[in-house]
Amino acid sequence: MDVSSYVLLSQEQALRRRLDVAANNLANMNTVGFKREAPVFREFVKQGETTVTPDAKKTSFVLDYGAVHDASSGGFQVTENPLDVMIEGPGYLSVEAPGGGTAYTRAGYIKIAQSGELVTAGGQKILGEGGQPITVPPESAGRLSISPDGSVMGVDGPLGRIAVTVFDEKNMDPRGDGMFNGTGGRELTAAETSLKTGGVEGSNVNAITETTDMVEILRAYQTSMNLNESMSDLRKKAIDRLGRVG
Incomplete structure (x- = not known):
């Protein structure tokens, strides 16, 4: 070529x-x-x-x-589960990654595992301040609430506080499972954290924008193919003329 x-x-x-x-x-x-x-x-x-x-x-x-x-926020989707949360503003929930280590996510589905620990919908442990899991006593399981600052409140008081970590977005690497790897993050204080309960954050994908982009890509590819065919025709004509001269 x-x-x-x-x-x-x-x-x-x-x-x-x-x-x-x-x-x-x-x-x-x-x-x-x-x-x-x-x-x-x-x-x-x-x-x-x-x-x-x-x-x-x-x-x-x-x-x-x-x-x-x-990194823009998606819309709030009501689930009516008091444990589900959406981060209002920047930041990610810290979770225990499969295979060890810490991963980060904006998916705020939270439930209580059989072990009594708070986990995501996928079963990853939700990490609190200092990277420690949050354990819920049996007597508090049915009366648990989460404050806007991330504090997990049981019948006898706070059980821990859900960690929210902010990053420079260029240091975030998607894992492909709804979670991110991140480096150089800073854990927000209670005064800096804002969680909205009773729902989760939806995707920030706009279907119309993506569909329009796919149409533009198709047209650009068709133009490229036409150019390729035109160049191929020019080569054939050049070879044909050179053959006649010989």
Whole structure:
């Protein structure tokens, strides 16, 4: 293939990446706490081996640079479960990750496990201040409440406080299971924490936006295919003319 074919191929790979991200966003539009992702690309300029002038024969390629997630909040979805929470503002709930370590999530489904510990819908332990699980005595199980500052209140007083940690969003890495890995976070104090109970945070995906983006991707891919066919026709005509000259 010549250089023009490689340039078009890099563009088509970028379009496929955009399509994969848009499709994943649409698939998770009803996933609690899901954050919309957007691909990031960068331009790679290659200087030709032989040039007439220093600025001549520069070729521009598209490179996949990664993806970022939209940290804006989703809408409040009422569940009428007093233990379910939505974080109002920035921050993530700390949970015990599968296999050990700490993961972070915006999905605020909370229940009491048979062991008496607060866990997520997936069974991961909710971590309180200092990274410790929160255990609920049997007598408090049916009369538990969560204060706006994250304090878990039993019949005899507070049992702990749900930890909310904030990060620089560039340090957040999606795990693919509704949770994130994060580095360099700061645990918020009670005065800085704001939880809304009785519901959870919905996805921040806008179906119309994602569908429109998918249509634009399809049209761009069709344009790229047409260019590829036009270049192929030009090559055939050039070869045919060279054959006649010979």
